[in-house]
Amino acid sequence: MTREIKVWDPMVRIFHWSLVAAFFFAYFTEDDFLSPHVWAGYAVGGLVLFRVLWGFIGSQHARFSDFVRPPREAISYLKDELKGRAPRYIGHNPAGGANVIALLVSLAFTVITGLIVYGAGECAGPLSSWLCNTPEWLPEAGEEIHEFFANFTLFLVVLHVAGVIWSSLLHHENLVAAMWHGRKRIEEE
Amino acid sequence: MKEIQKTFTPLVIFLTLVMTIGLTLQACAYEDDDDDDEGFSRFLPARMDFRPADDPQYREECGACHLAYPPGMLPARSWQRIMSGLEDHFGENAELDAQTARHITEYLSANAADRSHTGRAPNIARSLGVDAPLRFTETRYFLRKHHEIPPRLVVNNPDVESFSRCEACHTGAERGDYDEHQVRIPGVGRWDD
Amino acid sequence: MFKARALIPFFLLLGTTVAVADRRAVLEHYSATAENAPSAERGRMLWNKPGIRGRDCTQCHGNDLRQAGRHRRTRKPIDPMAPSVNPKRFTDLRKVEKWFHRNCKWTWGRECTAQEKADILQWLNTL
Numbered sequence: 001m002t003r004e005i006k007v008w009d010p011m012v013r014i015f016h017w018s019l020v021a022a023f024f025f026a027y028f029t030e031d032d033f034l035s036p037h038v039w040a041g042y043a044v045g046g047l048v049l050f051r052v053l054w055g056f057i058g059s060q061h062a063r064f065s066d067f068v069r070p071p072r073e074a075i076s077y078l079k080d081e082l083k084g085r086a087p088r089y090i091g092h093n094p095a096g097g098a099n100v101i102a103l104l105v106s107l108a109f110t111v112i113t114g115l116i117v118y119g120a121g122e123c124a125g126p127l128s129s130w131l132c133n134t135p136e137w138l139p140e141a142g143e144e145i146h147e148f149f150a151n152f153t154l155f156l157v158v159l160h161v162a163g164v165i166w167s168s169l170l171h172h173e174n175l176v177a178a179m180w181h182g183r184k185r186i187e188e189e
Numbered sequence: 190m191k192e193i194q195k196t197f198t199p200l201v202i203f204l205t206l207v208m209t210i211g212l213t214l215q216a217c218a219y220e221d222d223d224d225d226d227e228g229f230s231r232f233l234p235a236r237m238d239f240r241p242a243d244d245p246q247y248r249e250e251c252g253a254c255h256l257a258y259p260p261g262m263l264p265a266r267s268w269q270r271i272m273s274g275l276e277d278h279f280g281e282n283a284e285l286d287a288q289t290a291r292h293i294t295e296y297l298s299a300n301a302a303d304r305s306h307t308g309r310a311p312n313i314a315r316s317l318g319v320d321a322p323l324r325f326t327e328t329r330y331f332l333r334k335h336h337e338i339p340p341r342l343v344v345n346n347p348d349v350e351s352f353s354r355c356e357a358c359h360t361g362a363e364r365g366d367y368d369e370h371q372v373r374i375p376g377v378g379r380w381d382d
Numbered sequence: 383m384f385k386a387r388a389l390i391p392f393f394l395l396l397g398t399t400v401a402v403a404d405r406r407a408v409l410e411h412y413s414a415t416a417e418n419a420p421s422a423e424r425g426r427m428l429w430n431k432p433g434i435r436g437r438d439c440t441q442c443h444g445n446d447l448r449q450a451g452r453h454r455r456t457r458k459p460i461d462p463m464a465p466s467v468n469p470k471r472f473t474d475l476r477k478v479e480k481w482f483h484r485n486c487k488w489t490w491g492r493e494c495t496a497q498e499k500a501d502i503l504q505w506l507n508t509l
Contacts, residue, residue: 034236122309123316123330132316136333155209162205255456280455282488286480350457357457 004183007090009059011050016179019047023107023157027150038118038125045111048104061091068101069094081166088171090184096167099160106153113146238308241365244296246289254281256356258325259365260300261310266321268297279323308365326352338380348375397469404473405465405507411475412500425505428498433489447509464509472503 026040055064077094080086119127121139239259302314356362443451451460486494
């Protein structure tokens, strides 16, 4: 009989799936319908801020100290994964952890550049009082950078999904389900 | 372990590649969808940059000679300046009887940029500060949005002639949709920046 | 059996008759206070008279009043003036008065007199 333990607390799980929804909604609405896109962007920003905070004060496996490793460890773990002999981690493994950090950073830059474009180009949003009526090059450059980070985030998401599938297969478990109900099996001694 | 590695490593790498390429191709597929009518935005409600003018008297009187400009394009104080100078309305006589003039002034003021919460109107109001321009085409907001367009495509284009003729290029103007992807400059084609 | 379609010419005739009746009423509104009977010839000369600052009526209405005109600045199409092509013309007193007020002031820098309006309408009604 397999015993399970709780790994991902409710806050982490709600954060994760809310972020998926908000990011993809923002990605697909673009500037075709600016208001929903902007609100989704605010949601992404808030969620990222929460996760950073939770990374310091949250449950065990939510904390950065649990899974953030030097790059050399992440790379060697990745090599072991591809060779099929990587150890199983209850929380984020070093490669996954690196991906999480990269995602948070990329999302943060996406949100920040979005706020700049919105404030400078549309004279709207929290930065509007500072950026309204700036020369045109600022919102235009900002828009290019904003698009870059949005697409880079998507690329990181693709890697993330690939890694999740790969680890699930390698260790015979369903990591997607684990992020939903929060539990993983304990290895029998 | 080796068996899993043999079977699944190529599979996962393949799936990752498929996803990346698939998303890129999807983005490319809509690359030449210049009027944005084939993508996800199809399923969203039509965008409304300005709520179109919907007062029948305003549309009849003021739309007789030019586009019935959305009230959200200018702040109330601008509309009041315009309505108090109809005898010389940009070089034309546009006088109205007192009752009609009052009604239209009230409608425009009530739906002006500084009284509106929809679309771009509040952004325009914010960018104007306390200014009361007579022409939307002279606002900084407008100029920044159109600064890349060479005058020869508009002012020297016999099918357009003036930036004040929004509907000449903005094919969705009557609906309040000023999406740059719907712009078609007569004699030139789609605007692509 | 009696077909509803047969009524169409009747309604067209009725509509035209009503329009003509309205047009006559509008003309009479001005000729009532004019010194002389309305003259189409005087009306034609008034229409073609150049105004202030190089302005004249053809700049918006064009040279052929059976065709649509165009606002000289906004390029907005203006329905033809000729009642033979556009039967609704000059049947609404409020509209006629509004445009006389604006366009006389714009073209000649002053209001038109009742005589001038009657003459012009008399001429336009022949087109």
